[in-house]
Amino acid sequence: MITIVKIGGNVIDNPALLSDFLDKFAQIDGPKVLIHGGGKIATELSLRLGVEPQLVDGRRITNAETIDIVTMVYAGLVNKKMVAALQARGCNAIGLSGADANIICGVQRPKEPVDFGFVADLNENSVHDDHLKQLLYDGFTPVFSAIVHDGKGNLLNCNADTIASAIAVALSKKGDTKLVYCFEKKGVLKDINDDSSVISLIKKDEFGELVSTGVVAKGMLPKLQNSFDALAKGVGSVVITQAEDVLTASGAPLACGTTLSL
Amino acid sequence: MITIVKIGGNVIDNPALLSDFLDKFAQIDGPKVLIHGGGKIATELSLRLGVEPQLVDGRRITNAETIDIVTMVYAGLVNKKMVAALQARGCNAIGLSGADANIICGVQRPKEPVDFGFVADLNENSVHDDHLKQLLYDGFTPVFSAIVHDGKGNLLNCNADTIASAIAVALSKKGDTKLVYCFEKKGVLKDINDDSSVISLIKKDEFGELVSTGVVAKGMLPKLQNSFDALAKGVGSVVITQAEDVLTASGAPLACGTTLSL
Numbered sequence: 001m002i003t004i005v006k007i008g009g010n011v012i013d014n015p016a017l018l019s020d021f022l023d024k025f026a027q028i029d030g031p032k033v034l035i036h037g038g039g040k041i042a043t044e045l046s047l048r049l050g051v052e053p054q055l056v057d058g059r060r061i062t063n064a065e066t067i068d069i070v071t072m073v074y075a076g077l078v079n080k081k082m083v084a085a086l087q088a089r090g091c092n093a094i095g096l097s098g099a100d101a102n103i104i105c106g107v108q109r110p111k112e113p114v115d116f117g118f119v120a121d122l123n124e125n126s127v128h129d130d131h132l133k134q135l136l137y138d139g140f141t142p143v144f145s146a147i148v149h150d151g152k153g154n155l156l157n158c159n160a161d162t163i164a165s166a167i168a169v170a171l172s173k174k175g176d177t178k179l180v181y182c183f184e185k186k187g188v189l190k191d192i193n194d195d196s197s198v199i200s201l202i203k204k205d206e207f208g209e210l211v212s213t214g215v216v217a218k219g220m221l222p223k224l225q226n227s228f229d230a231l232a233k234g235v236g237s238v239v240i241t242q243a244e245d246v247l248t249a250s251g252a253p254l255a256c257g258t259t260l261s262l
Numbered sequence: 263m264i265t266i267v268k269i270g271g272n273v274i275d276n277p278a279l280l281s282d283f284l285d286k287f288a289q290i291d292g293p294k295v296l297i298h299g300g301g302k303i304a305t306e307l308s309l310r311l312g313v314e315p316q317l318v319d320g321r322r323i324t325n326a327e328t329i330d331i332v333t334m335v336y337a338g339l340v341n342k343k344m345v346a347a348l349q350a351r352g353c354n355a356i357g358l359s360g361a362d363a364n365i366i367c368g369v370q371r372p373k374e375p376v377d378f379g380f381v382a383d384l385n386e387n388s389v390h391d392d393h394l395k396q397l398l399y400d401g402f403t404p405v406f407s408a409i410v411h412d413g414k415g416n417l418l419n420c421n422a423d424t425i426a427s428a429i430a431v432a433l434s435k436k437g438d439t440k441l442v443y444c445f446e447k448k449g450v451l452k453d454i455n456d457d458s459s460v461i462s463l464i465k466k467d468e469f470g471e472l473v474s475t476g477v478v479a480k481g482m483l484p485k486l487q488n489s490f491d492a493l494a495k496g497v498g499s500v501v502i503t504q505a506e507d508v509l510t511a512s513g514a515p516l517a518c519g520t521t522l523s524l
Contacts, residue, residue, distance in 0.1 A: 068339055138396050
């Protein structure tokens with residue numbers, strides 16, 4: 001089984017949590033892939049450089065200066081520090097953007113109705129799984145930043161959840177996969193104020209009810225939709241949990257977090 | 263034959279020259295490796311961030327803030343832009359630091375007499391050529407920034423000429439190699455003011471005379487010493503030339519530039 005793990009800013013911005021996560025990620029058996037977002041560092045660097053973030057409907061516009069900044073931070077600083085830290089833990093990590101080995105080729109988002117700039121959408125042909133599988137077969141552990149390319153020489157910013165899902169789907173064509181989304185909670189909570197109220201299993205036909213009753217709120221909705229979409233496209237299982245539990249989550253089913261199933 | 267090419271700031275800082283170089287590099291037959299320095303971008307970013315370069319005897323001190331900056335610029339921005347540009351030219355580039363796939367593990371330079379900070383020296387065991395050969399065997403074209411790691415979780419800055427030489431030596435153990443150093447002149451010049459005075463061949467026993475007569479001046483000396491050292495350690499041939507001539511230099515012997523031989 002291939003394990004695909006995604007972490008976001010809550011892990012990257014917290015050195016102690018990141019170190020603990022990497023200890024555990026390094027111990028996961030079998031081939032594995034890590035996908036990381038960028039955290040607050042890109043925003044901090046932008047502000048230090050006097051580049052004001054431009055947001056439309058809460059989404060960031062990626063102009064030429066911003067794609068340079070996120071490439072430096074995500075594909076450079078965050079990615080290489082994580083690779084060095086994994087190497088020190090005996091995990092043969094190889095840090096990649098989607099441009100490297102042409103593994104993820106995105107399409108620049110249409111300029112209408114809002115021109116988000118250098119931002120990528122992915123489609124069914126975006127992940128070149130043969131190159132990725134070759135690296136896994138060689139024994140490397142690919143660590144992806146959320147930067148892809150368009151095949152025409154341009155780098156594009158992409159959503160890390162989307163990349164994780166696309167990679168899991170592509171790798172599912174020829175083998176069993178597990179996709180683990182790490183976020184700040186132990187799993188999907190029945191009661192947002194009660195950390196012990198983790199829903200251990202959500203089946204697709206229960207999803208609608210959780211949305212209509214408001215259990216699955218705004219931030220969680222795209223993550224779950226994305227997950228069920230990945231399951232429908234062949235991913236073996238999806239677990240949503242916190243970074244501290246990644247080792248357990250990657251192992252036995254239903255051990256922790258919220259498992260999603262069709 | 264494996265071709266190892268090194269480019270520096272004069273190419274990286276000149277978009278038209280870089281584009282022309284990448285056109286030609288992409289056309290080089292057979293397995294190949296590119297190593298790049300960083301150019302002026304890291305210095306410019308440092309100054310924008312208010313980090314004053316600290317120099318001792320003309321050499322840069324790499325403190326914690328500086329290693330972050332060079333990692334962002336060299337391993338992030340410069341490396342990924344170059345990879346995307348090569349992909350657009352049909353070359354299946356994979357951008358790497360020495361930490362990736364544990365290919366180059368350096369040793370932090372001793373803190374006495376001058377503490378240069380996060381700077382690496384390389385030794386005979388620094389390049390793990392098995393991982394590098396695997397990537398070449400897979401059909402990828404590794405593109406290295408001059409950032410390595412120490413195996414203990416730290417990233418270190420390293421001289422790009424040194425990396426190019428170490429990689430060429432390591433790859434020479436099991437095959438024929440050619441190392442091409444691109445710099446701003448057509449080759450080693452008999453008369454520094456006459457670009458047509460390229461010395462086409464320098465044998466090791468002629469090197470001492472060129473130094474004593476002042477033909478080989480200060481900046482060229484370490485490059486040539488480094489080159490003869492690489493030849494002594496098994497590299498098939500070394501050519502010193504300008505980036506515009508990389509395609510010719512990688513092909514037939516003595517076609518252009520200065521070829522060094524034992």
